[in-house]
Amino acid sequence: MEAWYTHIHGSLLGQLDAQRALYEALAPRVLHTCKRYFADEAEAEDAMIRTMTTMFQQLPTIREPKALPAWLRRTAVNECLMELRKRKTERAELSEAPDTGTSATDSLHDREALMEVLRQLPDGYRSVFNLYAIEGYSHAEIAEQLGISEATSKSQLSRARQWLQRRLANFKVQ
Amino acid sequence: MNPQDLDKLFRDALSEGRAQPRPDSWARVAAGLPSAASNAPAKSKRRVLWYRYAAAASVVLAAAGLWRTIQSPSAVAPPNHAVLELITEANAPSAPSAAQPNRPVLQPEPTTVDRPEPSAAALPPVRTEAPSSSKWALAYLEPLERSVQDDAVPLLKRRVAAPQDLAVAEKPVPRYRQLASDVSQVWTAVNAYRSSEAQPQVTVEVHVPAGVLQRVQQTKMLAQNFNQSWSTFLPKRSL
Numbered sequence: 368m369e370a371w372y373t374h375i376h377g378s379l380l381g382q383l384d385a386q387r388a389l390y391e392a393l394a395p396r397v398l399h400t401c402k403r404y405f406a407d408e409a410e411a412e413d414a415m416i417r418t419m420t421t422m423f424q425q426l427p428t429i430r431e432p433k434a435l436p437a438w439l440r441r442t443a444v445n446e447c448l449m450e451l452r453k454r455k456t457e458r459a460e461l462s463e464a465p466d467t468g469t470s471a472t473d474s475l476h477d478r479e480a481l482m483e484v485l486r487q488l489p490d491g492y493r494s495v496f497n498l499y500a501i502e503g504y505s506h507a508e509i510a511e512q513l514g515i516s517e518a519t520s521k522s523q524l525s526r527a528r529q530w531l532q533r534r535l536a537n538f539k540v541q
Numbered sequence: 542m543n544p545q546d547l548d549k550l551f552r553d554a555l556s557e558g559r560a561q562p563r564p565d566s567w568a569r570v571a572a573g574l575p576s577a578a579s580n581a582p583a584k585s586k587r588r589v590l591w592y593r594y595a596a597a598a599s600v601v602l603a604a605a606g607l608w609r610t611i612q613s614p615s616a617v618a619p620p621n622h623a624v625l626e627l628i629t630e631a632n633a634p635s636a637p638s639a640a641q642p643n644r645p646v647l648q649p650e651p652t653t654v655d656r657p658e659p660s661a662a663a664l665p666p667v668r669t670e671a672p673s674s675s676k677w678a679l680a681y682l683e684p685l686e687r688s689v690q691d692d693a694v695p696l697l698k699r700r701v702a703a704p705q706d707l708a709v710a711e712k713p714v715p716r717y718r719q720l721a722s723d724v725s726q727v728w729t730a731v732n733a734y735r736s737s738e739a740q741p742q743v744t745v746e747v748h749v750p751a752g753v754l755q756r757v758q759q760t761k762m763l764a765q766n767f768n769q770s771w772s773t774f775l776p777k778r779s780l
Contacts, residue, residue, distance in 0.1 A: 386574060391567070396558075398561075399557075399560040403555055419570045423570070424575055496551075
């Protein structure tokens with residue numbers, strides 16, 4: 368049993384120290400998920416805060432504490448997608464994507480490097496790639512979540528892969 | 542790189558991970574925390590459940606009461622009730638027959654009690670039946686095999702007499718027995734009314750069902766086909 372389990376009861380009772388302990392245990396996971404959807408660090412932080420606030424509000428209704436991480440992840444993804452929809456992000460063309468490669472490190476398997484590469488993707492590509500490759504959504508689910516057609520989802524995934532492969536090739540050259 | 546390999550590379554690296562939030566993030570989260578009474582949803586949920594139990598109990602009680610009402614014979618026949626008497630329209634009180642020949646009484650006459658009122662001479666006798674729940678059955682024409690109804694009196698009238706204290710039936714009588722008993726007392730009621738000269742207090746028209754009239758017509762046609770008079774099917778009585 369992980370340590371954060373023990374803070375749920377105190378959080379339900381409104382104990383501030385227990386709520387803070389629960390936040391400190393779960394917020395890094397949520398922020399990691401949110402950072403995959405936003406290029407801007409502050410936007411990811413805002414999405415994480417909204418997700419954690421929602422969690423504390425909905426905590427009395429959550430019956431199974433073991434399902435809390437999965438619930439948090441889904442909620443975080445939805446928060447990120449809602450924010451992206453709210454901004455009405457235009458689907459950037461491949462040529463518009465920054466291709467600097469300045470933030471890359473020398474190791475492809477470095478998580479931070481891959482995160483930086485992923486966050487350099489245009490918003491539309493990044494959302495589709497995140498949902499399909501990392502979250503495991505189908506194209507039909509992605510189309511429903513983002514309000515686009517399945518064909519658009521497939522084409523954006525293909526372009527995101529092309530963009531990422533080109534970026535990774537640059538890494539190898541470097 | 543294969544697209545599947547690319548997906549796997551990012552999935553393995555970024556699916557799970559942690560990122561340290563800024564120190565001031567907790568203050569923003571704490572500002573939006575619910576109050577100590579965060580258990581309010583649980584309370585409201587309990588209250589909703591209580592209402593559900595109350596609603597379910599009400600439904601069960603109502604169903605039990607309805608079932609008891611249906612099963613109890615006293616619901617059909619209250620302690621104080623009126624005796625229904627059937628009269629014929631053709632022999633309305635304006636034309637009471639002086640001579641009452643023997644008419645088929647299909648069931649023995651129940652106990653008869655005169656109503657003690659000042660104008661007792663002008664009022665019809667109040668008939669008190671024996672304890673039986675059949676008295677509350679509606680007037681139905683009995684089968685033609687037993688008592689063929691006169692086609693001149695398709696319209697029946699029913700008089701409601703004063704309520705009498707009657708004993709409650711000891712055990713419920715089946716519905717078909719109630720109907721049969723009332724039908725058999727049609728002529729008893731007619732005789733009782735003809736013996737009186739008073740106007741009915743309350744009259745209720747009862748129309749003969751269309752099916753019965755159709756059966757009467759069919760019987761008449763059958764009799765004509767046999768070259769017989771319709772009157773041969775009538776009981777031996779004079780109107």
